[in-house]
Amino acid sequence: MTKPDENADSYSGLRRSLIGGIGGITLLFLAGVLAGYSVATLEHGGPTLKDAAVMVAIFGMILAVCLAGWKLWPETSGEPIAPSTKRARKWMYAIIGFSLVAGMGFAVIEAPDANALYSNAPIGPMVAMLALVFWLVITPALGWAWWRNVDELEASAYLESSAIAIHAYFMIVPALWLASRAGWIPAQDPMIVFLIVTVIWSVAWLYRKYF
Known part of the structure; x- marks a missing residue:
């Protein structure tokens, strides 16, 4: 593979990651808004014409x-892909899909509180149990798969960004x-710190992998 081909593949991979990451977060946010708005509307006696228009929008x-x-999704280059790489991509898509479904489910269960994911308000025992099973059992299993x-380059990028x-x-x-x-500042919120570290991890991984 020539240098231009490598650069094109790196650009395509970065583009896929950005589209998947930004698009996934946007979809999760919009789905949570739609779920919360829908439940709140039903709790107030059903949707009015204005409510229906907002939900349609x-x-x-x-x-x-x-x-x-x-x-915007880039076309494949046509180069042969190793079976392990194909499997790694499938597992990554599974992780992204599972995260979206879990996030939307949490938003629906906790609606109409739009900030339920980042609040410290009490939640039901069943919701907590399901969330803990998803986070401590299913997520590590998908990550391990x-x-x-992954290949050596992917593993190296992942380990360095983790460090x-x-x-x-x-x-x-x-x-x-x-x-x-x-x-000087309010008491730290663990979810805010979690998000900050996650963003740093993601940026470091993208830079290490594609630049």
Whole structure:
């Protein structure tokens, strides 16, 4: 494979990752909004004409995001792909799909509280049990299946980005803890820290893999 071919493949891979990541987050957000709005509407006696128009508009945005992702998705180069790479991609798609379904399910169960995922309000025991099973059992199983099929370059990028993320966690958490104890900032929220570290991990992984 020539250098231009390698650059084209890297660009296509980065493009797929960005479309999948940004599109997936957008779809999750819109699905949560639609679910919360729908449940809140039903709790108030059913949808009015205005409510129906809002729900149709949100559903239209979901379709628009799906259509944009399909149109922008890069074509394959036609180069042969190793079976392990194909399996790794399938497991990654499974992880993304499972995450979207789990997130939408959580949004529906906790509706109409739009910020349920990031709040510290009490939740039902059944919701907590299902969430813990998904997070502690199914998610590691899918991740392990993906890890067993990645190539050396993918594994190297993943391990290096993991090291960067954990070092960022070591720096951020004590800094926020000390700043909050000094009264400079509110008490740290574990989900906010989780999101910050996840973003750092994702950016480091994309950079390490494609640049």
